[in-house]
Amino acid sequence: IAGITQAPTSQILAAGRRMTLRCTQDMRHNAMYWYRQDLGLGLRLIHYSNTAGTTGKGEVPDGYSVSRANTDDFPLTLASAVPSQTSVYFCASSEVNTGELFFGEGSRLTVL
Amino acid sequence: GQNIDQPTEMTATEGAIVQINCTYQTSGFNGLFWYQQHAGEAPTFLSYNVLDGLEEKGRFSSFLSRSKGYSYLLLKELQMKDSASYLCAAMDSNYQLIWGAGTKLIIKP
Numbered sequence: 020i021a022g023i024t025q026a027p028t029s030q031i032l033a034a035g036r037r038m039t040l041r042c043t044q045d046m047r048h049n050a051m052y053w054y055r056q057d058l059g060l061g062l063r064l065i066h067y068s069n070t071a072g073t074t075g076k077g078e079v080p081d082g083y084s085v086s087r088a089n090t091d092d093f094p095l096t097l098a099s100a101v102p103s104q105t106s107v108y109f110c111a112s113s114e115v116n117t118g119e120l121f122f123g124e125g126s127r128l129t130v131l
Numbered sequence: 132g133q134n135i136d137q138p139t140e141m142t143a144t145e146g147a148i149v150q151i152n153c154t155y156q157t158s159g160f161n162g163l164f165w166y167q168q169h170a171g172e173a174p175t176f177l178s179y180n181v182l183d184g185l186e187e188k189g190r191f192s193s194f195l196s197r198s199k200g201y202s203y204l205l206l207k208e209l210q211m212k213d214s215a216s217y218l219c220a221a222m223d224s225n226y227q228l229i230w231g232a233g234t235k236l237i238i239k240p
Contacts, residue, residue, distance in 0.1 A: 118161075119164070120174075123173060
């Protein structure tokens with residue numbers, strides 16, 4: 020593994036289903052983030068974590084949850100997917116309080 | 132409120148110079164960042180400014196004026212591979228990044 024790995028790369032999901040997007044980094048960064056990117060809206064922060072064991076809400080947290088059991092992993096869960104959650108999701112990591120983020124390749128999620 | 136403004140789209144010619152502007156309003160300021168994002172790919176970090184002035188890095192330069200809440204990214208000797216979206220982001224007093232919607236740069240031969 021080099022950098023940040025996200026899985027799955029792409030997924031089509033029925034509304035109401037539960038879905039977990041996985042994110043793993045090998046850079047030992049303390050800070051990790053989940054963003055969604057929609058056309059014309061730019062990156063919007065969903066949840067973040069500044070260290071293992073702690074998480075925080077971003078700009079658009081409703082309908083999403085995260086956990087940070089260790090430094091490397093930061094999964095994002097959609098408890099009951101809705102069509103408005105159709106988006107491209109990016110996981111990122113960085114040193115704490117820096118703006119140089121390293122992004123995963125993204126997970127394209129379609130909710131029907 | 133916090134806000135980042137940048138043009139939606141720009142077109143330039145291969146070999147030329149283009150300047151992408153960004154204005155920001157944030158609660159506090161801890162730096163201005165530029166990222167490049169090719170279509171279908173992840174954003175990658177380009178530059179960081181925290182003090183006023185110009186930072187040069189090869190063909191790319193970034194400028195910051197904190198008093199004006201203004202930055203620009205300057206791309207010289209444009210190449211076709213520079214066709215991408217360029218994202219401006221400002222870091223606020225809580226060290227959160229506020230992102231612009233991105234400027235799609237189209238390079239024509």
